[in-house]
Amino acid sequence: MMKYESQRVAMPYFVFALILFAGQIVFGLILGLQYVVGDFLFPEIPFNVARMVHTNLLIVWLLFGFMGATYYLVPEEAQTELHSPLLAWILFWVFAAAGTLTILGYLFVDYATLADVTMNKLLPTMGREFLEQPTITKIGIAVVVVAFLYNIGMTALKGRKTVVNIVLMTGLVGLAVLWLFSFYNPSNLTQDKYFWWFVVHLWVEGVWELIMGAILAYVLIKLTGVDREVIEKWLYVIIAMALITGIIGTGHHFFWIGPPEYWLWLGSVFSALEPLPFFMMVIFAFNMINRRRRNHPNKAAMLWAMGTTVMAFLGAGVWGFLHTLAPVNWFTHGTQITAAHGHMAFYGAYVMIVLTIISYAMPIMRGRPYGNSNTAQIVEMWGFWLMTISMVFITLFLTGAGILQVWLQRMPESGDALSFMAGQDQLSVFYWMRFVAGTFFMAGLVIYLGSFFIKGAAAPAEEVRGPATEDA
Amino acid sequence: MAERFTKSMARNIYLGGSVFFVLLFLALTFDTQVRAMPERDNRDQLTEEVVRGKHLWEENNCVGCHSIMGEGAYFAPELANVFDRRGGGNTEVFKSYMRAWMSSQPTGIPGRHQMPDFNLTQREIDDLAAFLEWTSKIDDNGWPPNIEG
Numbered sequence: 001m002m003k004y005e006s007q008r009v010a011m012p013y014f015v016f017a018l019i020l021f022a023g024q025i026v027f028g029l030i031l032g033l034q035y036v037v038g039d040f041l042f043p044e045i046p047f048n049v050a051r052m053v054h055t056n057l058l059i060v061w062l063l064f065g066f067m068g069a070t071y072y073l074v075p076e077e078a079q080t081e082l083h084s085p086l087l088a089w090i091l092f093w094v095f096a097a098a099g100t101l102t103i104l105g106y107l108f109v110d111y112a113t114l115a116d117v118t119m120n121k122l123l124p125t126m127g128r129e130f131l132e133q134p135t136i137t138k139i140g141i142a143v144v145v146v147a148f149l150y151n152i153g154m155t156a157l158k159g160r161k162t163v164v165n166i167v168l169m170t171g172l173v174g175l176a177v178l179w180l181f182s183f184y185n186p187s188n189l190t191q192d193k194y195f196w197w198f199v200v201h202l203w204v205e206g207v208w209e210l211i212m213g214a215i216l217a218y219v220l221i222k223l224t225g226v227d228r229e230v231i232e233k234w235l236y237v238i239i240a241m242a243l244i245t246g247i248i249g250t251g252h253h254f255f256w257i258g259p260p261e262y263w264l265w266l267g268s269v270f271s272a273l274e275p276l277p278f279f280m281m282v283i284f285a286f287n288m289i290n291r292r293r294r295n296h297p298n299k300a301a302m303l304w305a306m307g308t309t310v311m312a313f314l315g316a317g318v319w320g321f322l323h324t325l326a327p328v329n330w331f332t333h334g335t336q337i338t339a340a341h342g343h344m345a346f347y348g349a350y351v352m353i354v355l356t357i358i359s360y361a362m363p364i365m366r367g368r369p370y371g372n373s374n375t376a377q378i379v380e381m382w383g384f385w386l387m388t389i390s391m392v393f394i395t396l397f398l399t400g401a402g403i404l405q406v407w408l409q410r411m412p413e414s415g416d417a418l419s420f421m422a423g424q425d426q427l428s429v430f431y432w433m434r435f436v437a438g439t440f441f442m443a444g445l446v447i448y449l450g451s452f453f454i455k456g457a458a459a460p461a462e463e464v465r466g467p468a469t470e471d472a
Numbered sequence: 473m474a475e476r477f478t479k480s481m482a483r484n485i486y487l488g489g490s491v492f493f494v495l496l497f498l499a500l501t502f503d504t505q506v507r508a509m510p511e512r513d514n515r516d517q518l519t520e521e522v523v524r525g526k527h528l529w530e531e532n533n534c535v536g537c538h539s540i541m542g543e544g545a546y547f548a549p550e551l552a553n554v555f556d557r558r559g560g561g562n563t564e565v566f567k568s569y570m571r572a573w574m575s576s577q578p579t580g581i582p583g584r585h586q587m588p589d590f591n592l593t594q595r596e597i598d599d600l601a602a603f604l605e606w607t608s609k610i611d612d613n614g615w616p617p618n619i620e621g
Contacts, residue, residue: 258513
C-alpha cells in the first residue's frame, strides 16, 4: 500500500528512466555494429557521438532511477509526506529538459561547436570520458541535485530517522559533493585524470554502493517482513566493507597515469577486497529471503532483488578482480577486458537495483498493492532472464575479445606485437557475437517494457513463520 | 550474524572505518600531488602550446574513440605513446606525421573504422602534437608493455 500520497511523484522519474534506458540500448546496438562495420552511420553518427549518448544516457537514467527510488522510499521510511511534491515535479521537468537537450545537442551539433556555443572556454570541463556534458549542463545537474537533497533532507529530518534513510542520504550527499570534481579540470593531464577518478570511481565503487545498499535493504524489509534491526545491521556491515575497500581501492586506477609506485601495492590489495561487500549483499539477500515472514506475491520484485546481488557480485566483484592486480592490469589496462567488466558491473549493480525498486514500487503506485497480475509478472521475469543472460554473453564475448587482444597486441615484444587496428580485425568474430547478444538484450527489454501494459493485480500476501514486523 | 554482534557495533565499524580511510586517502592524495607528481609529470615542459593542445583534445572529444594512458574508448589506437610509435621520438617527424594523418581523414574505405575530419588548422595540429608529445613523457611506471599501446 502506498502510505503517503506524495510518494507518487516517483512515477514520472521511473517512467522517464525507462524511456532513456531504451534509448541507451539503441545506441549500444549502433556502437556494437560500428565495431564490425566501421563506417556504419558515418559521418552522421560517428562512434564518439554514439558512445557519448550511450554512456550519458546510462548515467542520467540511473540518476532518474535513484531520485525516483528516493522520493518513493524516504517519505515512507520517515513516516511523513514529502516536504514539497511541487518542487519534485519542477525538478523532474528541469532535469528531463536539460538531459534531453544535452543528448540532442550531442546528436545534432558538432561537438566542437557545442563546446563553443556553450562557452566551454570560460570553464573548460568538456571532452573527458563520461563528463562530456557542456559545463552549463553540469551546473544544471548540480543545481537539480542540491534542490533534490534539500527536498529529501527536509522530509527525512521532520520524520522517523531510519538507517535506510540515513545511509541513502549519505550516499546522495556524497554523490553531490563528488560531482564538484567534474568542474576541476587542470591543464596538467595527470592531475586532470587523478581527480576525474574522484567522480567516476568514488561514485560507482563508493557512494553509489551506499545508495544500492539502502534501496536493497528497503525492498528486502518490504518483501520479506524480516525484523528491521537485522536488516539494518547487515546494511551497516556491507557499506562499511564498501568504503573500507573502495576508497583506497581507487588506487587501482592510478597504476599507469602518473602517480607514484606505492599505488601499485595499495590499489592492488584494497581493490582485491572490493568484491567483499558485493559478496555480502548476495549472502544478505538470500539469507533474508530464507528467513522471510511472509510469501510476498510480487515474485518479480523478489527475483530482481536476488538477481541484482548476484550479477553485481559477478560483474563488479569477480570481473573487477580478474584484472585489478597490477601485474595483470599491466597487460589488460584499456582493453576489451575493461569493457566486459564495465558492462556487467553497471548492469548488475545499478541497472538492476533501479529495476528492483521499480518492480516493487510501480505496481503499488498503480493501485496494485501486492504486485502485478501473475501474467504480467511472468512476462516481466522473461524480460529479466533475457536481459540478464544476454548481458552474461555480452560480457563473455567481450572477455574473449579482450583476452585475444592482450595476446596479440600486448604480450609480444615491440616489433612482434600486432598494431591496434590489425588486432581489432582478428577480434571481429567476438564483436559479431557480442552484437547478436545485444539484439537479444534489446528483445528482453522490449518484453520487459511490454509487461507494464498487462492489466490486473496480485492477491494479498500470506504470512509464514509468525507475523511480519512491517506491512508489505 | 551472532547476537553479540550488535547493530551499534556494525555502525561504529562503518563510521570509524570510513572516517579513517577518507583521511588516509586525503593524506595519500597530498603526498602524491604535492611531493611525488612534480618529479614524474614533467610539468616544467607544460607550455602554452601543450595546454592549447589539451583543450583541442577535449573540444573534439578525441577520448570518445581513442584511449590516452589506457583510459577512454577502445575503438581507435592508444595515443599516450603515439609520439614514440609514429614520430620515433622526434618532434619534427611527429609534427609532419600528424599533419599528413589529419589531412587524410576520413579514409572512406568501405567497412573500416572512420575518423572524422575535424578541420583543424596547421597551428592547431601542432598544438595537438605538442600535447601528445608532452603526455608521452609522463612517468607512468613504464606502461604500455610495448610500442603498439
